[in-house]
Amino acid sequence: MFQNSMKQRMNWEDFYGPNLGYALELYDQYTQDPNSIDPDLKDMFDELGAPPSDIKEASGTKEKGRVTADLIQKIASAVRLAEDIRTYGHLNASVNPLRKDGKKSELFPLSDYGLTEEEIKAIPASVICKDAPKNITNGLEAIQYLRNTYKRTISFEFDHVHDFKEREWLTRKIESGELFKKNSAEKLSAVLERLTEVEGFEQFLHRTFVGQKRFSIEGLDALVPVLDDIIAQSVKSGTTSVNIGMAHRGRLNVLAHVLGKPYEIIFSEFQHAPNKDLVPSEGSIGISYGWTGDVKYHLGANR
Incomplete structure (x- = not known):
């Protein structure tokens, strides 16, 4: 993953989920002994510099910066939750204007993913939804934003699109809010x-x-x-x-x-x-x- 990514200029925001935890753990090893890691990784960290405070704080590292296995699992669960919303969120969409009575049961409860609101709130919004508007500041807000985005009266289903660039374009258009600009x-x-x-x-x-x-x-x-x-x-x-x-x-x-x-x-x-x-x-x-x-x-x- 790192070798492919290093072919282009990287930022800490490019790492998601378990990859972010792994990168932070390697960076901690790099700060203690730069020569103890692969030379290509050393060059990458030389260029990246220290991770931003919001990413480091939200990563749940211990005092010495070590990423716990439990924290990596929490981040992975949050990322899986976000992907499930993208894949199945249309099933909770409000596409029937005649059905006014009763509420649908909310899909994707945090408890099903072993998460609490506090745990997911500690994760940066960019890890869960990198294209979210700037007013989305943490992981909990990002998850709620995704839920609302995919359960509107217009929803989206594009899990069958296998071309990476096409999927990235669709995701950016939908989750940036660009498609929902108010018309004059x-x-x-x-x-x-x-x-x-x-x-x-x-x-x-x-x-x-x-x-x-x-x-x-x-x-x-x-x-x-x-x-x-x-x-x-x-x-x-x-x-x-x-x-x-x-x-x-x-x-x-x-x-x-x-x-x-x-x-x-x-x-x-x-x-x-x-x-x-x-x-x-x-x-x-x-x-x-x-x-x-x-x-x-x-x-x-x-x-």
Whole structure:
């Protein structure tokens, strides 16, 4: 671990959990006799210098700086608790707006990890959640912050992501609070207007073309403003072309509002068809002109 890490400039904050305890123990050995440890480790400690007081105090070292096995176990348990929250926290999320009665049992009680509030409070917040906002000052606050982050009305599950850089990016975005910045009144008004357009379009199709297959966006209305933002941010970052391989659900709404396909063109694909009785039935290889099958959904748009 140390040899790989020394290829880049390190800080004491880069050590977590048991690694932190082990590093502090080696540093104590280094202060007593620098030549008693591996030369590469000696060079690292020469560069690192003494650990910050908050890390050293929270490490639970004895008077001579020795890290106890019990303390290492406590730090390891705290780190495991944090990882369990990241992995399973979505199971405690408030994703059902209709369930107002009763409270969910709180997941991840400290007692299950052999920890007390005082013990976990003594651990630096950076050991448990390095991306937490600056107002999070100790391990107990960091754990509560993680619990609240992953049990919101929007939660996250990305344990299946095995690329280290991707996981690190997701973790930083989620736990830094960057994703939860408050939007301006103008932004909220624009989103509401967009959602109103989406809903009005769906309602018109439902009333006007009764019984025709259209794969409504209902239940996924937020897709349109989400795509608006994704495309806008991509363009700001230099993207010059966006290709959407669209699913059926919500396709017409995305064509109308994201790609700007005129309403009249979309409506004409429902109306301009010969006598329905003469058109081949769904599933045949005949041309349906929009009345049967889902041919109209395959007619895309280029903006």
